[in-house]
Amino acid sequence: MYAMLFVAILGLYMLRNAHRNEHELIIIPRRLSDRLTRLWEIAHQGMRENRFLRAEKALLTILKIDHKNAAAYNRLGILYAKQKEFKDAIDCFEIASSIEPTASSLHNLGLIYYETENYAKAATAFEQALKLEDSLAARHIAYAKVQEKIGNVKLMIRELEIASDLETNPETLTLLQKAYESHDMIEEAKSIERRLSTLIMPAGKSKRILRPKRVVI
Numbered sequence: 001m002y003a004m005l006f007v008a009i010l011g012l013y014m015l016r017n018a019h020r021n022e023h024e025l026i027i028i029p030r031r032l033s034d035r036l037t038r039l040w041e042i043a044h045q046g047m048r049e050n051r052f053l054r055a056e057k058a059l060l061t062i063l064k065i066d067h068k069n070a071a072a073y074n075r076l077g078i079l080y081a082k083q084k085e086f087k088d089a090i091d092c093f094e095i096a097s098s099i100e101p102t103a104s105s106l107h108n109l110g111l112i113y114y115e116t117e118n119y120a121k122a123a124t125a126f127e128q129a130l131k132l133e134d135s136l137a138a139r140h141i142a143y144a145k146v147q148e149k150i151g152n153v154k155l156m157i158r159e160l161e162i163a164s165d166l167e168t169n170p171e172t173l174t175l176l177q178k179a180y181e182s183h184d185m186i187e188e189a190k191s192i193e194r195r196l197s198t199l200i201m202p203a204g205k206s207k208r209i210l211r212p213k214r215v216v217i
Contacts, residue, residue: 036062043072047079055079070100077108086116103133110142119149137167141175153183170196 039058046055056079062072077092093109096102110125126143133139144159160179164172173196180189 032065036065043075047075047082052079052083068099070096070102070105073099074102074105074108077105077112081108081112081115086112090116097128101128101132103129103139106132107139107142110146114142114146114149117149119146122146123150135166137163137172140166141172144175144179148179157183157185168195168199170199173199 039062043055043058043062046052046058056076059072059076059079062069063076066072073092073096077089077096080086080089080092089112090109093105093112096105097109106125106129110122110129113119113122113125123143123146126139126146130139130143140159140163144156144163147153147156147159157176157179160172160176164176166172173192177189177192177196180186180192
C-alpha cells in the first residue's frame with residue numbers, strides 16, 4: 001500500500017515539475033525575445049540620433065546572443081560605413097552575406113568596395129545582388145558606375161538603359177544621355193533629349209534622385 005502511495009506521490013511530483021519546466025521554457029524565450037526587441041530599438045534610435053557608440057553596443061550585444069544574425073551584421077556594417085570605418089564595414093557585410101545572402105547586404109558590400117576603389121570586388125558584389133533582385137534601377141546604376149571605372153563601356157551603357165527602362169524619369173534618362181554623349185553616340189543622345197523634353201513629372205510628386213550615392217542603402 002505504501003508502495004502504491006509512494007508511486008502516486010512521485011507521479012504527482014513529476015507532473016508538477018513537468019508543468020513548471022514547460023512554463024519556464026516558455027518564459028525564457030519570451031524574455032530573450034523582449035530583450036532582443038529592446039536592443040533593436042536602442043540600435044535604431046542610436047543610428048537615427050547619430051549616437052553610434054550606443055548603437056554599436058546594442059548590435060554587438062545582439063550578436064553575442066545570436067552570432068548568426070545577418071540583419072545585425074548588416075546594420076553594424078552600415079554603422080561602420082557611416083563612420084568611414086570601411087574595413088570593419090566590409091567584414092560585417094561579408095559575414096552577413098555568408099550567413100544569409102540578400103540583395104541589400106551584397107549591394108552595400110559593393111558600395112563599400114566602390115568607395116575604397118576596389119572595383120573588381122565591387123562589380124562581383126553588384127552582380128550577385130542583381131541576381132537576387134534586378135528590378136531596382138539604383139542597383140543597375142551602381143553596377144554601371146563600376147563598369148565605367150573598369151572601362152567596360154558597352155556594359156555600362158546597357159545597365160543604364162535597363163535602369164531607364166525600369167524607372168523612366170529625368171534622373172535616369174539624364175545619366176543615360178550623358179553616357180551617350182561621352183562616347184560620341186550622338187543620335188542616341190538626341191533621342192534621349194527628345195524624350196526628356198516630353199517627359200512631364202506628375203503634379204505634386206517629388207523627384208526621386210537615383211544617382212548612386214556612395215553610401216550604404
